[in-house]
Amino acid sequence: MSYLSDEILWKSLKEGDLKAFSVLFKKFYSSLFSYGLKISNDAVLTEDSLQDFFVYIYEHKENLSNLETIAPYLFSSFRRFIIKRLNKSKKYSMVRNLDTNIVDINFTPEEFITNQESTTFRNKNLARIINQLPKRQKEVIYLKFHCGLKPQEIADTMGINYQSVVNTLHKAIKNLREEIAVSELLNL
16 A cells, blocks of 8 residues: 555545555654654654644544645645644743744754764764754755655645745755855865
8 A cells, every 4th residue: 555646545545544544654754753843842742743633634534635745735734733732832832932934943963974974074064054044944955855845845835835945945055055165165
């Protein structure tokens, strides 16, 4: 069943197929968890929210729209779900007022780790440089390179238009190139 297209998997889920739900859960759980953790910075809240989100999807399966690709729907829906949960939580409402359009994502050097020690230095610098980008650019970079979403899927997830995603991605990559060039010059 994991080999099925998104459209067929989603249709099977809507018809109440528990295997389809299981495949969907396994396929998207870790990437949604990582994304939610970037938004909330709280593993427990993210875990609880993600489980509640999947339960909500299954309980409301009859009301779901038909989809050709699942990822943008899940990412945008879970984004709204966890932001709503954070805004309702007394623990977070005092600390941060989350804008549903802009999420501040921070990267860790471990997200760029490979087995070579020389890249560890680059990974730390890359994480530092990415974390200096504006919030929207960081989120676009995360969704593009860590979640593997296409620009239109990112636009759907973030609730912005396609051209804004393309422009934001272009600016982010341009900023990264400039900062990396400066960093490498300073560290020679």
